[in-house]
Amino acid sequence: MANIAVDSIKDRTFDVIVIGSGASGGWAAKEFTEKGLKTLVLERGRQVEHVKDYPTTNMYPYEFPHRNEMPYADKQKNPIVNRCYNYHEESQHFFVKDDEHPYIQDKDFDWIRGYQVGGKSLIWARQTQRWSDFDFEGPARDGFAVDWPIRYKDIAPWYSYVEKFAGISGNKDGLAELPDGEFLPAFPLNATEDYFSKFLKEKYPNRHVISARCAHLSVPNQIHFDQGRVQCQKRVLCQRGCPFGGYFSSNASTIPWAEKTGNMTLRPFSVVHSILYDEEKGKATGVNVIDTNTKELIEFYARVIFVNAAALNTNLILLNSISDRFPEGLGNDSGLLGKYVAFHNYTATISAEYEGFKEYKTDGRNPAGGGYIPRFRNVYKQETDFLRGYAAGFSARRTEVSETNGVGEDLKAHLLKKELGPWRVGSHMMGETIPKVENHVRLDEEKKDAWGVPLLHIDIAYDDNDEKLRQDYFDQMSEMFDAAGFKNIQTHKDPRRPGNDIHEMGGVRMGTDPKTSLLNKWHQLHACKNVFVTDGASMTSTGTQNPTLTYMAFTARAADYAMNAMKKNEL
Amino acid sequence: MNSFINRRAALRNLVIIAGGAMILPACYRKSGKASIELNNLQITEDEESLLETLADTLIPKTDTPGAKELKLHLFVLKMVDDCYKPEDQDQFTKGLRALPSFAKSTIGKDFVNASAKERGQLLLKIQDIKDTEEATEKGQEAGDDKSLKRFYDITKSKTIQGYLNSKYVMTNLVKYELVPGRYNGYFPA
Numbered sequence: 001m002a003n004i005a006v007d008s009i010k011d012r013t014f015d016v017i018v019i020g021s022g023a024s025g026g027w028a029a030k031e032f033t034e035k036g037l038k039t040l041v042l043e044r045g046r047q048v049e050h051v052k053d054y055p056t057t058n059m060y061p062y063e064f065p066h067r068n069e070m071p072y073a074d075k076q077k078n079p080i081v082n083r084c085y086n087y088h089e090e091s092q093h094f095f096v097k098d099d100e101h102p103y104i105q106d107k108d109f110d111w112i113r114g115y116q117v118g119g120k121s122l123i124w125a126r127q128t129q130r131w132s133d134f135d136f137e138g139p140a141r142d143g144f145a146v147d148w149p150i151r152y153k154d155i156a157p158w159y160s161y162v163e164k165f166a167g168i169s170g171n172k173d174g175l176a177e178l179p180d181g182e183f184l185p186a187f188p189l190n191a192t193e194d195y196f197s198k199f200l201k202e203k204y205p206n207r208h209v210i211s212a213r214c215a216h217l218s219v220p221n222q223i224h225f226d227q228g229r230v231q232c233q234k235r236v237l238c239q240r241g242c243p244f245g246g247y248f249s250s251n252a253s254t255i256p257w258a259e260k261t262g263n264m265t266l267r268p269f270s271v272v273h274s275i276l277y278d279e280e281k282g283k284a285t286g287v288n289v290i291d292t293n294t295k296e297l298i299e300f301y302a303r304v305i306f307v308n309a310a311a312l313n314t315n316l317i318l319l320n321s322i323s324d325r326f327p328e329g330l331g332n333d334s335g336l337l338g339k340y341v342a343f344h345n346y347t348a349t350i351s352a353e354y355e356g357f358k359e360y361k362t363d364g365r366n367p368a369g370g371g372y373i374p375r376f377r378n379v380y381k382q383e384t385d386f387l388r389g390y391a392a393g394f395s396a397r398r399t400e401v402s403e404t405n406g407v408g409e410d411l412k413a414h415l416l417k418k419e420l421g422p423w424r425v426g427s428h429m430m431g432e433t434i435p436k437v438e439n440h441v442r443l444d445e446e447k448k449d450a451w452g453v454p455l456l457h458i459d460i461a462y463d464d465n466d467e468k469l470r471q472d473y474f475d476q477m478s479e480m481f482d483a484a485g486f487k488n489i490q491t492h493k494d495p496r497r498p499g500n501d502i503h504e505m506g507g508v509r510m511g512t513d514p515k516t517s518l519l520n521k522w523h524q525l526h527a528c529k530n531v532f533v534t535d536g537a538s539m540t541s542t543g544t545q546n547p548t549l550t551y552m553a554f555t556a557r558a559a560d561y562a563m564n565a566m567k568k569n570e571l
Numbered sequence: 572m573n574s575f576i577n578r579r580a581a582l583r584n585l586v587i588i589a590g591g592a593m594i595l596p597a598c599y600r601k602s603g604k605a606s607i608e609l610n611n612l613q614i615t616e617d618e619e620s621l622l623e624t625l626a627d628t629l630i631p632k633t634d635t636p637g638a639k640e641l642k643l644h645l646f647v648l649k650m651v652d653d654c655y656k657p658e659d660q661d662q663f664t665k666g667l668r669a670l671p672s673f674a675k676s677t678i679g680k681d682f683v684n685a686s687a688k689e690r691g692q693l694l695l696k697i698q699d700i701k702d703t704e705e706a707t708e709k710g711q712e713a714g715d716d717k718s719l720k721r722f723y724d725i726t727k728s729k730t731i732q733g734y735l736n737s738k739y740v741m742t743n744l745v746k747y748e749l750v751p752g753r754y755n756g757y758f759p760a
């Protein structure tokens with residue numbers, strides 16, 4: 001009997017446990033297994049195998065019973081996820097349904113989740129920009145949150161490292177506020193986007209429209225073929241999962257790579273209840289997992305634990321990891337665990353028309369989506385009555401309209417004869433938000449989910465800075481559009497709730513002082529060094545960049561540090 | 572060998588049965604109900620064929636198939652049944668039921684018996700109904716008009732969508748490319 005128990009414990013013991021298989025968890029899995037460490041990857045949802053589990057990927061529009069529209073009953077039943085721009089008949093199986101995984105909204109918050117192998121890396125927007133020191137130095141310069149314990153030079157080589165493997169398309173634009181990376185050729189701007197880019201260069205020296213940098217294989221390298229991925233075919237049906245592996249996802253890239261090493265044990269249907277802490281050893285020893293099929297509670301053990309459960313679930317796991325040493329959650333000596341959560345302010349869009357370039361239209365589809373305007377407000381110095389600023393998307397397309405007034409043969413003939421209209425230009429704001437102590441998550445004291453894990457309270461809202469920033473976006477963009485000769489300029493307040501940006505960050509922030517932060521500069525919990533958090537939860541501030549690339553770089557860097565420390569027996 | 576032949580025969584029978592089952596609802600339906608399963612709408616067989624005629628009036632057969640051949644009225648029903656809110660479903664059904672009497676009083680005959688030209692003109696009349704508050708104050712008749720207009724607008728937009736997104740159009744007339752493999756931002760217009 002004793003031997004069986006010993007064997008069982010041995011079977012459940014690994015060098016490293018990675019919680020989560022999304023963009024950052026996938027990177028942790030790749031890094032550790034590649035270097036020969038036995039790694040357990042825990043995923044709370046089901047398996048999604050590359051290509052095999054993309055059921056809609058090759059469907060034609062007419063094969064969807066509702067032509068990609070979600071039925072009314074589903075909208076009524078799942079209002080939160082239905083507000084996500086990417087949730088449709090073609091992709092709905094990669095999203096968490098509201099009623100399956102409840103949480104408590106102290107204030108309106110759309111928590112958009114993807115519980116499956118690959119997580120949200122299957123359904124992300126694939127926009128990838130580096131941070132610069134204008135971002136890392138923001139909190140210290142402007143006096144909010146706490147100073148980041150790292151600077152651009154610390155992370156730059158790791159950006160390069162992940163970019164080469166993931167495959168990032170872009171131009172070397174030479175902008176200090178948006179450092180260049182290891183780029184595959186960019187997807188070019190179209191006629192009208194190009195025009196606006198050149199116009200800004202002339203009239204607004206510090207404002208730029210660049211080709212959006214994105215995680216697509218415009219021209220793959222050998223390292224991408226080695227992953228089984230080929231050139232992006234510009235389908236722009238990415239949210240279905242890509243049979244070409246044309247964009248980066250854990251499923252197409254890091255997870256199969258880790259699998260090939262033979263060192264990965266991937267365990268789907270495994271909800272992490274909490275992290276085990278050994279008071280005598282003064283470190284974490286493993287995790288409590290609930291098998292969602294059998295409801296069995298199983299302990300797994302490892303020397304090092306990487307928490308990559310996605311920002312808010314990472315907070316939840318740490319808050320739920322209670323011991324005598326950590327009665328308020330693992331590593332929570334500062335009492336700040338779950339606090340200073342922030343996100344991106346996406347509440348503004350602007351559109352207009354342009355009468356020029358009638359001789360051009362676009363042909364095919366652009367996976368990058370068009371142009372990107374890096375933050376130009378308050379970059380070198382504080383110049384407005386609000387803190388920080390916003391980046392923006394910018395894209396143009398030629399409208400096509402057909403006359404639908406008639407009936408009969410008249411209507412039928414017109415439907416098939418599309419008339420080209422003017423170019424329509426549009427932009428959406430991506431604003432930095434200021435982390436605040438009152439924007440927080442916490443556990444409910446009584447209510448639990450189906451696996452006995454406490455429900456998460458989310459108490460997060462916009463503030464005055466967000467409102468001022470939005471007004472400035474409207475003012476500046478309107479002025480630039482008008483100056484460029486765009487007509488019929490219309491600003492739109494987007495009533496979207498916090499969370500709908502799907503860029504929730506923080507709660508387990510990095511910092512130098514254990515009294516005011518949870519993680520050190522290597523993403524280790526100050527108070528429990530063998531637990532690392534390298535997903536969105538670790539963010540001290542939000543920047544304006546789409547954050548996933550930064551999480552991937554964080555993860556590779558922290559994994560490298562962890563492995564060196566393990567070699568030296570420091571962990 | 573024997574079992575192979577048997578399997579082939581069985582397969583052939585299956586195909587015949589399946590084919591028969593597909594034709595059956597259209598030819599021998601006696602239930603009086605709509606031919607597709609609906610969860611929310613209550614539509615009779617007659618109402619379904621009325622809708623079929625309406626859709627075919629909007630997009631008739633020419634040298635290419637029209638609404639009837641492409642079964643666009645079934646797409647309209649499916650979409651209204653699954654994707655519209657109850658108020659719209661209600662207006663849709665009311666409007667559909669108001670169509671026969673509107674046709675009678677306007678052109679003096681049943682909609683389905685009218686010529687294509689008469690039906691087309693009737694539809695344009697419905698299309699021109701002003702959806703104003705003033706109209707609703709005129710009582711029952713205006714209420715019917717409102718439903719008729721809403722029903723018509725829904726039917727027209729879904730018929731157009733169903734047509735443009737039909738397999739026929741997307742593979743023969745305006746080809747849909749699943750794998751374009753290209754992007755040109757300076758394509759000659």
